[in-house]
Amino acid sequence: MAASATLTVNGQVRSVSDPEGKSLLSALRDDLGLVGTHYGCGEGQCGACTVLVDGKPVRSCLLEVGQVEGKSITSVEGLATNDGLHPLQAAFLEEDALQCGYCTSGMIMSGVALLARHASPTRAQIVHAMEGNICRCGTYTRIIAAVERAATIGRERSNG
Amino acid sequence: MAEPHEVIADTIEVERYELLQAPLYRFDQSRRSFLKLMGAGMAILLVAQDVLAQESGSGGPPTSIDTDRIGAWLHIGPEGAVTVCTGKVEVGQNIRTSLAQAVADELHLALDGIAMIMGDTDLVPFDRGTFGSLSTPAMAPQLRRAGAAAREWLLDLGAESLAVERTALQTIDGRVVHARSGRSLGYGELTEGRQLSRTIDASTVLTATGQWTVAGRSAPKVNGRDFVTGTHRYPSDITRPGLLVGRVLRPPSFGAELITLDDGQARGLPGVAVVRDGNFVGVTAPSEPMADRALAALSAEWRQQASPVSAATLFEHLRATAVSDHLYADEGDVDTALASATHVHAQTYNIDFIAHTPLEPRAAVAEWSAGAVTVWTGTQRPFGVRAELSRAFDLPEEQVRVIMPDAGSGYGGKHTGEAAIEAARLAQATGHPVRVVWTRAEEFTWAYFRPGGVIDIRSGTDAGGSLVAWEHRNINSGGSGIRMGYNVPNQRIEFLRADSPLRQGSYRGLASVANIFARETHMDELAHLRGEDPLAFRLRHLADDRMAAVFAAAAERLGWASRHKIAGRGFGIAGGTEKGGYVATCAEVEVDGTTGKVRVVRAVAAFECGAIVNPLQLRNQIEGSMVQGLGGALFERIGFAQGRIDTASFARYRVPRFSDVPELDVVLVDRPDLPSAGAGETPICGIAPAIGNAIFDATGIRLRSLPLAPRGLKV
Numbered sequence: 104m105a106a107s108a109t110l111t112v113n114g115q116v117r118s119v120s121d122p123e124g125k126s127l128l129s130a131l132r133d134d135l136g137l138v139g140t141h142y143g144c145g146e147g148q149c150g151a152c153t154v155l156v157d158g159k160p161v162r163s164c165l166l167e168v169g170q171v172e173g174k175s176i177t178s179v180e181g182l183a184t185n186d187g188l189h190p191l192q193a194a195f196l197e198e199d200a201l202q203c204g205y206c207t208s209g210m211i212m213s214g215v216a217l218l219a220r221h222a223s224p225t226r227a228q229i230v231h232a233m234e235g236n237i238c239r240c241g242t243y244t245r246i247i248a249a250v251e252r253a254a255t256i257g258r259e260r261s262n263g
Numbered sequence: 264m265a266e267p268h269e270v271i272a273d274t275i276e277v278e279r280y281e282l283l284q285a286p287l288y289r290f291d292q293s294r295r296s297f298l299k300l301m302g303a304g305m306a307i308l309l310v311a312q313d314v315l316a317q318e319s320g321s322g323g324p325p326t327s328i329d330t331d332r333i334g335a336w337l338h339i340g341p342e343g344a345v346t347v348c349t350g351k352v353e354v355g356q357n358i359r360t361s362l363a364q365a366v367a368d369e370l371h372l373a374l375d376g377i378a379m380i381m382g383d384t385d386l387v388p389f390d391r392g393t394f395g396s397l398s399t400p401a402m403a404p405q406l407r408r409a410g411a412a413a414r415e416w417l418l419d420l421g422a423e424s425l426a427v428e429r430t431a432l433q434t435i436d437g438r439v440v441h442a443r444s445g446r447s448l449g450y451g452e453l454t455e456g457r458q459l460s461r462t463i464d465a466s467t468v469l470t471a472t473g474q475w476t477v478a479g480r481s482a483p484k485v486n487g488r489d490f491v492t493g494t495h496r497y498p499s500d501i502t503r504p505g506l507l508v509g510r511v512l513r514p515p516s517f518g519a520e521l522i523t524l525d526d527g528q529a530r531g532l533p534g535v536a537v538v539r540d541g542n543f544v545g546v547t548a549p550s551e552p553m554a555d556r557a558l559a560a561l562s563a564e565w566r567q568q569a570s571p572v573s574a575a576t577l578f579e580h581l582r583a584t585a586v587s588d589h590l591y592a593d594e595g596d597v598d599t600a601l602a603s604a605t606h607v608h609a610q611t612y613n614i615d616f617i618a619h620t621p622l623e624p625r626a627a628v629a630e631w632s633a634g635a636v637t638v639w640t641g642t643q644r645p646f647g648v649r650a651e652l653s654r655a656f657d658l659p660e661e662q663v664r665v666i667m668p669d670a671g672s673g674y675g676g677k678h679t680g681e682a683a684i685e686a687a688r689l690a691q692a693t694g695h696p697v698r699v700v701w702t703r704a705e706e707f708t709w710a711y712f713r714p715g716g717v718i719d720i721r722s723g724t725d726a727g728g729s730l731v732a733w734e735h736r737n738i739n740s741g742g743s744g745i746r747m748g749y750n751v752p753n754q755r756i757e758f759l760r761a762d763s764p765l766r767q768g769s770y771r772g773l774a775s776v777a778n779i780f781a782r783e784t785h786m787d788e789l790a791h792l793r794g795e796d797p798l799a800f801r802l803r804h805l806a807d808d809r810m811a812a813v814f815a816a817a818a819e820r821l822g823w824a825s826r827h828k829i830a831g832r833g834f835g836i837a838g839g840t841e842k843g844g845y846v847a848t849c850a851e852v853e854v855d856g857t858t859g860k861v862r863v864v865r866a867v868a869a870f871e872c873g874a875i876v877n878p879l880q881l882r883n884q885i886e887g888s889m890v891q892g893l894g895g896a897l898f899e900r901i902g903f904a905q906g907r908i909d910t911a912s913f914a915r916y917r918v919p920r921f922s923d924v925p926e927l928d929v930v931l932v933d934r935p936d937l938p939s940a941g942a943g944e945t946p947i948c949g950i951a952p953a954i955g956n957a958i959f960d961a962t963g964i965r966l967r968s969l970p971l972a973p974r975g976l977k978v
């Protein structure tokens with residue numbers, strides 16, 4: 104493999120050195136300083152490391168850098184814009200959907216991907232889509248409320 | 264039952280085993296005072312009331328007591344910036360916000376006008392640790408006193424500067440205001456560039472609960488935005504120039520001894536160093552993949568000497584090694600009362616080991632400079648970790664600084680400094696800052712567990728179904744929540760120590776989860792044996808009004824009196840008190856008749872912990888406790904054999920996920936007339952027996968072990 108790889112992260116082209124055997128999670132955190140994406144298990148079981156690759160939620164601990172070259176990667180740092188927080192980020196604050204906050208970035212990324220697929224997800228759809236994300240502090244009900252709230256905001260925006 | 268005002272524990276509970284442990288490693292190699300860090304402005308130093316109690320609990324040799332006599336301090340800078348320093352730390356219980364609320368109230372400031380410095384051993388006063396639900400009952404009033412003293416002093420200074428009667432002044436929004444003349448001075452201006460400091464004691468008058476303006480109301484997390492945008496820096500996220508990644512070689516089983524190590528291959532890898540010191544072996548590398556490769560390239564031979572005890576023989580083993588440790592109550596004559604009782608009921612309740620599994624595993628970054636070490640780490644006891652480092656490296660404590668960035672939770676599981684010591688040893692050997700973040704498997708294996716235990720209860724009732732005797736023996740899990748909460752004239756309550764095959768220690772709620780599970784299951788059995796309503800049976804034996812009030816509140820919210828059972832569903836109720844908090848929980852469960860799968864459909868908790876400081880955060884804590892408690896109630900369980908953990912991953916150790924979460928309903932019972940108690944722990948106690956009792960109601964199957972149904976019910 105080459106001595107470096109090129110990734111597109113949050114709209115920027117970034118270079119990652121010694122990509123061989125390196126997980127996307129490690130590249131984001133250690134090479135690119137994007138530490139908002141977290142390690143929770145390294146085996147695809149907790150969702151703390153969730154990012155979007157071409158809009159789909161993936162576990163960055165399971166992907167190697169080589170597998171995402173040329174694709175568009177979004178991490179939690181890429182959600183807020185100059186206009187402010189993403190509606191789901193705002194909804195997390197309004198619903199107080201976090202305690203220690205360690206799961207929050209992964210939860211938000213899974214939720215953003217869900218809302219992109221379903222503008223008005225049912226409770227069952229939320230549970231199904233987010234079952235792979237663990238919140239050890241147990242804020243699940245609040246996270247569901249946050250996703251529902253963000254969906255409402257999203258609908259209002261697209262109607263208005 | 265605890266005295267209503269007894270909320271401050273001054274002794275260490277027996278089950279905090281991790282605090283009494285011998286040091287983790289013995290290496291063969293052989294404060295700065297925060298006062299001087301203060302610039303101009305006003306400092307209020309508050310003398311802690313319980314300094315000596317804190318010292319004796321530090322688990323190590325007594326540390327110097329001079330500046331350690333200070334319990335908290337507060338500083339107002341020349342620009343009016345208010346900084347509060349406390350040794351308590353933030354692990355998701357949201358005290359960064361609730362403690363700031365307490366100060367904001369006394370200083371008549373908005374919440375965002377206060378900066379909290381927490382858990383940095385160079386900057387904050389000594390603190391025993393963030394556990395035992397003491398932050399709110401013990402620290403909030405201390406900070407209030409510091410805030411109140413600063414306010415009173417500012418009024419003195421204002422009266423001088425404005426040459427007016429002190430009584431004509433008010434403190435409003437960071438200014439001392441003379442309403443009649445319209446003149447005012449900012450808090451910072453009043454210090455006039457001087458360096459003022461005053462030490463106060465605990466006698467300062469506080470704002471009465473009814474006059475709180477900031478506390479007592481919901482306030483969102485003060486730094487919430489950092490968490491949702493990914494800019495908060497957790498201990499695992501700390502980086503330093505020249506940082507290396509460290510990994511530690513783990514033995515194949517507990518207690519194994521290193522015989523030979525071949526590290527030639529690992530040393531040949533680019534940028535890799537191998538460090539061996541006694542039984543400790545670690546590697547450092549410039550990147551994570553390289554550190555993993557180096558670790559895998561080590562070839563070690565171990566002498567294994569694991570205990571033969573496994574999860575399958577745990578309860579037998581605990582019973583066989585039990586020795587009486589503490590009698591919590593010995594009233595009347597239990598044996599005689601049992602002999603003459605109309606009905607005697609004896610049952611055993613088994614409790615498995617479980618893991619805290621904070622989502623952020625143990626993590627530390629260590630950096631040495633001029634013989635002193637600074638460690639950023641996730642711990643609930645920064646000063647405890649400082650003492651551990653000082654012992655491990657034979658350094659005076661002044662040369663050890665521990666900084667605790669708000670961490671990815673703890674639940675009682677991060678009281679120790681393993682990762683800190685490992686990172687410091689590797690950093691010392693390589694001359695570079697080193698980061699050690701435990702893998703999930705390491706966290707599942709090398710941290711400590713919530714103790715397993717065996718609980719025997721024997722009860723006797725008279726012809727009218729009233730309790731006449733109660734014997735409760737807890738082997739190994741601990742003494743919290745062990746005291747009988749119901750009226751019974753003859754009782755013997757005992758805790759017995761035993762040989763634990765696994766490393767064990769504190770867990771959210773300590774042994775009250777186990778003890779209340781056993782007691783509340785037994786009470787339910789007695790009610791059903793008599794054919795009496797389980798709530799009525801409890802209330803009939805209850806003298807404590809606070810306990811009765813939460814039972815009534817939970818039952819009312821659930822609709823206990825008019826509950827309507829449908830096939831496959833059942834209702835259960837349970838409650839208890841610990842650490843000044845009172846909880847009653849109702850659960851409705853559904854059991855699938857074909858698969859035996861148990862689902863909690865609805866759970867209601869009524870909780871009372873004195874005056875409520877932040878209702879929003881309190882609800883969040885109670886909900887979180889219920890969800891975490893549901894895991895331990897239904898399926899969490901550590902499997903182990905031959906000195907190895909068989910459940911060292913989330914694939915093998917099941918924790919609650921979205922689909923497990925019932926409809927949650929929280930009833931807050933506010934008692935503004937009572938001091939606030941902590942809320943992070945006690946609400947966890949009611950859920951397991953409530954679920955177990957509901958399963959009985961649904962199926963007639965009585966479960967007496969935690970977890971209740973790791974693989975569903977056999978139907």
Ligand code: FES
Pocket residue numbers: 141142143144145146147148149150151152153162163164165
């Ligand atoms: S860290 Fe990737 S799923 Fe847990």
Ligand code: FES
Pocket residue numbers: 200201202203204205206207237238239240241242355622671672
């Ligand atoms: S808020 Fe702590 S893990 Fe979700």
